[in-house]
Each structure stands twice: as structure tokens, then as C-alpha cells.
Amino acid sequence: MVDAVLFEFLHTEMVAELWAHEADPDPGPGEQKMNLLVLESMGFRVGQALGERLPRETLALREELDVLKFLCKDLWVAVFQKQMDSLRTNHQGTYVLQDSSFPLLIRMASGLQYVEEAPKFLAFTCGLLRGTLSTLGIKSLVTASVVALPACRFQVVVQRS
Amino acid sequence: MVDAVLFEFLHTEMVAELWAHEADPDPGPGEQKMNLLVLESMGFRVGQALGERLPRETLALREELDVLKFLCKDLWVAVFQKQMDSLRTNHQGTYVLQDSSFPLLIRMASGLQYVEEAPKFLAFTCGLLRGTLSTLGIKSLVTASVVALPACRFQVVVQRS
Numbered sequence: 001m002v003d004a005v006l007f008e009f010l011h012t013e014m015v016a017e018l019w020a021h022e023a024d025p026d027p028g029p030g031e032q033k034m035n036l037l038v039l040e041s042m043g044f045r046v047g048q049a050l051g052e053r054l055p056r057e058t059l060a061l062r063e064e065l066d067v068l069k070f071l072c073k074d075l076w077v078a079v080f081q082k083q084m085d086s087l088r089t090n091h092q093g094t095y096v097l098q099d100s101s102f103p104l105l106i107r108m109a110s111g112l113q114y115v116e117e118a119p120k121f122l123a124f125t126c127g128l129l130r131g132t133l134s135t136l137g138i139k140s141l142v143t144a145s146v147v148a149l150p151a152c153r154f155q156v157v158v159q160r161s
Numbered sequence: 162m163v164d165a166v167l168f169e170f171l172h173t174e175m176v177a178e179l180w181a182h183e184a185d186p187d188p189g190p191g192e193q194k195m196n197l198l199v200l201e202s203m204g205f206r207v208g209q210a211l212g213e214r215l216p217r218e219t220l221a222l223r224e225e226l227d228v229l230k231f232l233c234k235d236l237w238v239a240v241f242q243k244q245m246d247s248l249r250t251n252h253q254g255t256y257v258l259q260d261s262s263f264p265l266l267i268r269m270a271s272g273l274q275y276v277e278e279a280p281k282f283l284a285f286t287c288g289l290l291r292g293t294l295s296t297l298g299i300k301s302l303v304t305a306s307v308v309a310l311p312a313c314r315f316q317v318v319v320q321r322s
Contacts (some may be wrong), residue, residue, distance in 0.1 A: 004239060006168050009210045014204040015174060042174040049170045079167060 007079060008103060015039070015120050039123035050075070050161020059136065064158060066094050067136050074082075075132055080104075093158035096149070097129075105150035118146040122154075129154060168240060169264060176200070176281050187247070200284035201291075208292020211236070220297065225319065228297050229256050236293055241265075256320035258290075266311035279307040282316075290315060 016143070018035045059150045061067050070086035076099075086098045104121045108114050122144035130142045139159040165183050179196045219235075233245035237260075247259045265282045269275050283305035291303045300320040307313045 006207070006211065006213060007171065008170065009207045010171055010203075011173075013206055014171075015204060017199060038178060042171075042178060045174055046167070046170045050167065053166060 009069070011121075011124060012128070013102060014042070014124070019120065036119060036123040039120065040127035043124035043127025043129075044131035044134070045127075046124075047128040047133075048135050049131075050128075051132045051135025054135075061136065064093075064138060067133065068097070068140060069158065070136075071129060071132060072097055075129075093160065095156040097154040097156065099154075101149045102150050102152045105112065105117075105146070105152060110147055114149060115146055117154070118149065119144070122146070122152060125131075126154065129156065164314040170283075172265060172285060175203070175285070180281065180300075194223025197280060200281065201288035204285035204288020204290075205292035205295070206288075207285075208289040208294075209296050210292075211289075212293045214255070222297065225254075225299060226250065228294065228299060229258070229317065231297075232236055232290060232293060235260055236289075240289070254321065256317040256319075258315040258317065260315075261312045263311050263313045266307070266313060269310055274312060279310065279313070280305070283307070283313060287315065288311075290317065 007076070018038060058070060063068060068087060068089070072087050076082060076084045080103045082099075082101075084097050085100045087095060088098075089095045101124075104125065105118060108117065108121065126142040126144050128138055133140045133142075133156070139161065141157045141159060142154060144152055144154050170300060179199060208259050209312060219241050222231060229250070230247060233248050237243060237245045241264045243260075243262075243264070246261045249257045249259075263283075263285065266279060269278065269282065287303040287305050291301055293318070294303075300316045300322065302320060305313055305315050
């Protein structure tokens with residue numbers, strides 16, 4: 001019923017609230033970046049907290065690729081009620097996760113002019129991935145890009161210590 | 162698995178983020194009130210949006226009391242995975258909804274000294290109730306109070322036009 005969309009609505013409101021603080025209707029790149037960082041770090045902490053709730057057998061996943069597969073399947077279904085559409089890797093610590101219809105982008109109009117608005121709808125989820133990976137013992141950098149709305153791609157680059 | 166707690170974690174982060182903006186560690190009553198208003202209005206818009214997703218038969222509920230019962234049962238289960246513990250009314254448009262173990266308060270330590278922190282964990286939900294009621298055609302004022310953590314009480318006063 002309504003529970004599946006609760007996260008989505010709340011996320012929309014968070015984004016709106018952050019950008020509502022902008023007195024300037026056309027905020028500079030600095031303010032824009034600060035908001036994206038805030039969203040990313042909220043996502044990171046939510047991801048960490050979710051990670052701590054995972055069943056023990058998940059925490060015991062030893063292979064990096066298995067952890068990434070877990071995110072694409074279980075985490076995505078839990079948060080977005082769908083699986084990630086594809087996962088590719090260069091087998092050297094870089095993973096590309098593609099969602100051909102990312103729920104947080106679906107409500108955006110699909111014109112090309114909106115592509116520049118997309119980062120604010122991706123920052124939280126980048127953090128969510130990074131935070132969950134962190135709890136699972138993998139330090140990473142996560143970025144996102146949009147080619148054609150509502151498809152997007154998350155790139156995870158594992159940081160070897 | 163993790164989906165049940167996603168809303169809770171996200172809510173915690175929202176509250177933390179709003180209060181993080183306070184440069185002053187002991188913000189004045191004005192700033193405190195502004196943050197509570199922000200949370201309440203985010204809750205309102207999420208409630209409105211959720212209301213619009215309700216099945217048609219819910220929207221057709223004609224009796225005020227039935228609408229309130231619906232919130233206590235269906236809405237609460239969807240958002241908090243539990244039902245409200247009791248619902249009382251004076252049959253004159255005032256309803257008292259009691260949750261003896263409100264999920265958003267459970268993580269708070271239960272000392273008396275934390276009771277004054279409680280409003281920030283209740284404001285969003287007051288808005289959520291007000292917003293859902295609004296979509297169901299009922300204009301209301303919703304306030305919350307805490308007697309002993311983690312129990313709390315929401316009071317809904319219907320505004321007759």
C-alpha cells in the first residue's frame with residue numbers, strides 16, 4: 001500500500017527542503033555542492049545503519065563481488081522494490097551498477113533540460129551505497145551519472161588500503 | 162529485513178540534519194520552533210502524497226471516526242509496522258490517539274531529562290497525520306505530547322468549516 005512509496009516521498013521532501021534554504025533562486029556551485037554533500041552523508045549514515053541490521057550471513061560475505069551482488073539485489077529491493085538492472089566490473093575494483101528506471105528519477109520530467117537537476121536525486125543513494133559497503137567492510141568511492149532519464153549508473157570504485 | 166527501518170533511519174537523519182544547522186549549541190525558542198515547523202510541513206506533504214495513493218474505498222470513508230480508525234490501523238502499520246494502541250474521542254471532533262511505544266521515540270534514552278527532546282521526534286508525524294487527514298477531506302489541528310517515554314499521545318482536533 002503506502003509503505004512502498006514512503007521512502008520516496010520522504011526523499012523528495014528532503015531534497016526540496018535542502019534547496020528551499022537557497023535564498024538565491026540560482027545558487028552558486030558552492031551551495032549546490034554543499035547540499036549534495038549533506039544528502040550524500042545522510043545517505044551514508046542511513047546505509048551504515050541499514051548495514052548493521054543485515055543478517056549475519058550477509059556480513060560474512062567474503063567476496064567483494066558477492067557484496068556488490070547483494071546490494072544490487074537485496075538492498076535495492078528493500079529500498080526501491082526492484083532489482084538493479086545490471087552489474088558490470090573490470091575485476092579490478094571498479095563496478096558499474098545500472099538502473100534503467102531509477103525510482104527517484106521517474107517522477108522527473110524526461111526532457112534533456114532536466115538532466116542537470118538529476119544529481120540532487122542521486123546524492124543520497126550514492127551515500128547509501130557507500131555506507132552499506134562501509135559496514136560490510138568495503139571502503140569505496142561512489143558516483144552517479146545519468147545518460148537518459150530515468151536511467152542512471154552508479155560507479156563504485158573500491159579503495160584498497 | 163531493512164525496509165521496515167528505512168523510514169526510521171531517514172527520519173533520524175532529517176532531524177539531526179535540521180538541528181545540525183544550529184550554530185548555537187543551545188538554540189533559542191525561535192529557531193527550535195522554525196525547525197519543528199519545517200518537520201511538520203514535510204510530514205504534511207508526505208501525508209498528503211500518501212493519502213493520494215490510498216485505495217479508492219478508503220477515500221470514500223464518510224464517517225470521521227472511520228477515517229481516524231483507518232489512520233490508527235492501516236496508516237500506522239504502513240509507516241511504523243504496528244497499530245496505534247488506543248483511540249478515544251469526545252464525539253465532538255476531538256480525538257486522542259495513544260501509542261504506548263512510539264517507534265520514533267524508542268531509541269531515545271528513557272530518562273526524564275530527555276522528555277524535552279521529544280518534540281523534534283513528533284513534529285513530522287503530527288504533519289503526517291494532518292496531511293493524510295487533509296487528503297481524506299478532514300481539516301484538523303494535530304499536536305503531540307509525551308507523558309513517559311516512549312509513550313506518546315497525538316491529539317487531533319477537527320476544524321469545522
